[in-house]
Amino acid sequence: MPVQAIAKIVGKEKLTEGIYKFSMKCKEIAETAKPGNFLEIKVSDSYEPFLRRPISIYNIDKENDVIEFIFQVKGKGTKMLMERKIGEDLDILGPLGYGTFDTKGHKKAYILGGGIGVFPLYELAKELTEEKTDVTVYMGFKTKDLVTLETEFEDVSNKLVITTDDGSYKEKGFAIDFMKEDCKKEKPDIIYACGPLPMLKLVQEFANAENIRCQMSLEERMGCGIQACVGCAVKVVKNGNENYEYVCKQGPVFDSKDVVI
Ligand SMILES: Cc1cc2nc3c(=O)[nH]c(=O)nc-3n(C[C@H](O)[C@H](O)[C@H](O)COP(=O)(O)OP(=O)(O)OC[C@H]3O[C@@H](n4cnc5c(N)ncnc54)[C@H](O)[C@@H]3O)c2cc1C
Known part of the structure; x- marks a missing residue:
């Protein structure tokens, strides 16, 4: 159940230019969060900006009641978040999203991440490794300056491929x-993916054609995060029936066979 x-x-760490990791003490969220969940973060104490910003959970440390997230500074909201300091409080809603990664019972898994899409895949790789799944991680970045989390993913995978x-x-x-x-x-039992839309379209096409199960996390633009604004609707087709689901509620993780992107 999500809580405010x-x-x-x-903790606050600059990983590379414009990319920051925050560690938050938050027992309520750490104890229930799952890989694929995200947070809605109020980035400032004033009403501006009005909307919270959605950011995925990167790491869950249940032992120390800590959750971590990583974000790239894009616009006003993430710039304000970047300016927050260690010791300050943040108002966060989470863990959000009922569609999370299914980590149980897989022998071999391939994880594909592109750019900032690699962040929510770390907790997934960690939990798969704990489940003794053979994990290969493929991470693509535009250029060397944007490469992050190499040693972290090395520790939670059997093989790591980095591309630029x-x-x-x-x-x-x-x-x-x-x-x-x-x-x-x-062939793996399952492919997991998160990243830019063109990459997700390609992996969806490939996995569906090869009949490999594939779970994709969509990071659509989102308003409220609690299915009030319907801003993040996506079309899904299940058993031939077309419907709309919401990235914030039924997602952010969808099966590649169901979702139309
Ligand atoms: C479920 C979910 C999980 C996310 N997880 C992460 C994460 O772990 N780390 C991270 O860095 N970002 C993540 N994002 C994207 C992040 O929410 C946006 O980058 C952020 O809200 C931008 O806010 P802003 O005020 O800085 O930018 P704005 O001023 O709102 O916009 C600045 C620029 O960013 C673009 N932008 C805004 N939102 C998105 C988006 N969702 N996708 C692509 N471009 C966008 C805008 O088009 C514009 O060009 C996630 C988004 C969703 C929906």
Whole structure:
């Protein structure tokens, strides 16, 4: 059940230019959060900006009652968030989203992340590894300066492939192409993906054609985060019936066979 919590910022770290990690002491959310859940964060103490900003949970540390999130500074809201300091309180709603990653009972999993889409995949990889699933992570970034979390993902995977579009770090090209090559050698039970829409469309097409189960986390623009504004509706087709579901409520994680993106 989501709660509104006033949580203290107990850690703040700049990972690379414009990308920050915040650690929050928050027992209520840490004890119930699952991989794929997100938070709606009130970035300032005033009414401006009015809307909270949705940010995925990156890491859940139940032992210490801590949750962590990572964000890229994009506009007004995330800039205000970046200016918050250790010791200050943040008003957060969470854990949000009923569609979360299914981590149970898989022998082999491929995880595909693009850009800031890699952040919600860390807790997933961590829990799969705890479940003894064989995990390969494919992470794609535009360029070397944007590469983050390499050692963190190394620790929670059996194999890690990092690509950059321009070849400035590790493999040159798109992460999805390396994943497809590996699928020719050995198909996983499941693929998980989060990242830009064009990448998600490609992985959806591939997984559906190859008949591999695929769960995708959508980071659509969102207003309220609690299904009041219907701003994040997506079309889903289940058993031939078309319907609309909401990224904030039924998502953010959808099965690639159901969702129309
Ligand atoms: C479920 C969910 C989980 C998310 N998780 C993360 C996360 O873990 N880390 C992270 O860095 N970001 C995440 N995002 C995106 C993040 O919410 C937006 O970047 C943020 O709300 C932008 O707010 P702003 O006030 O800084 O920018 P605004 O001033 O609102 O917009 C600035 C620019 O960012 C673009 N933008 C705004 N929202 C989005 C979006 N959802 N997707 C793509 N572009 C957007 C706008 O088009 C505009 O160009 C997530 C979004 C959703 C819906």
